[in-house]
Amino acid sequence: MSDPSAYAFPTSGSSRLSTASSIYTDNRHTPQTRNKSLLERNLNRTKGAEVGLSSFAFLFSEMIQYAQKRVNGIQDLERKLNEFGYRVGLRMLELLVWRDRNPKREVRVLSILYFIHTALWKGLFGKQADSLEKSTENEDEFMISDNEPVLTKYISVPRELSQLNCNAFLAGVVEAILDSAQFSARVTAHTVPIDGFPLRTTILIKFEKDVLARDELLK
Template structure:
């Protein structure tokens, strides 16, 4: 009988099997929140800490996805990199694509990624005194790291925006740096 290789011996190529069990992942995430909660002073600090953790993960996700793609090309426009995040990256992390990608109506430098049922929030029960906490700040950190690492400096925040039928609906708000929008306008004038 052939022995199955452990995770360190497996190829970095795409695999058809999930890399980690959902219940183990959500348990670890819940523990991470509890650990962080004891070391911060308020909800904003906790969300910042979760975003920082997500940023660390996002850098590694970008590196892994770049290695797996092997195309050798880097996205230079805003929409293609956002489609890359909402499609292949979201699917790699959460097993599905993001529910929508929208451009802000008030500011041309804002984009929103929506997830109707975020996996991270699905199995987390938040105490009443922390009802304003959005665990998806972790995902915001991942998105920010991928964009920063791809030369699209921005600021990313996560917002709970319950809608009918989706009480956990979350919007990841991306506000790009002015330099990104200037570069984008330069592409349009070519």
């Protein structure tokens, strides 16, 4: 994707089908047998279903445009994307737990991080994250890295927005998961390129002191 602010997509009118006509001209299309709406579908039946990357990229670009019109500056835009991601994370945790045949509450820091590194990433992107590391400098910091993040695969940030990291959305998702599981933390996204992976993104997780103190008691 190029500059997010440059996107403009045409809209088209939607065609409507008369409900009455459908019912009386074809007995198969009765109110009892019509297709269920998205909200009525069984959540387990959609497990493993995939969304086209182009469709996702279109939706994400629209989100960026929406946020750009309501913020002032890069930090404000990242904060807005983080808020969007937080809302998704709250629902994503509920969905993942619902689909797990043997759900359990994680009570250890490493356990919840492993859950995010594997289950969350697979639920969102169809693969687990590339690495889970603990900071060698700060005891309260952990890092989850993705060498080829899907969110920014088609995003080209213009020079004047070079400090923008749209994976702030993903950081919001992770922060919501942690907050919901009672692991308060500050989560931010950082671009950390390495050879062969120029878009490599690291999600930096900095836990609150009480979380680490509780984890120490559980050892």
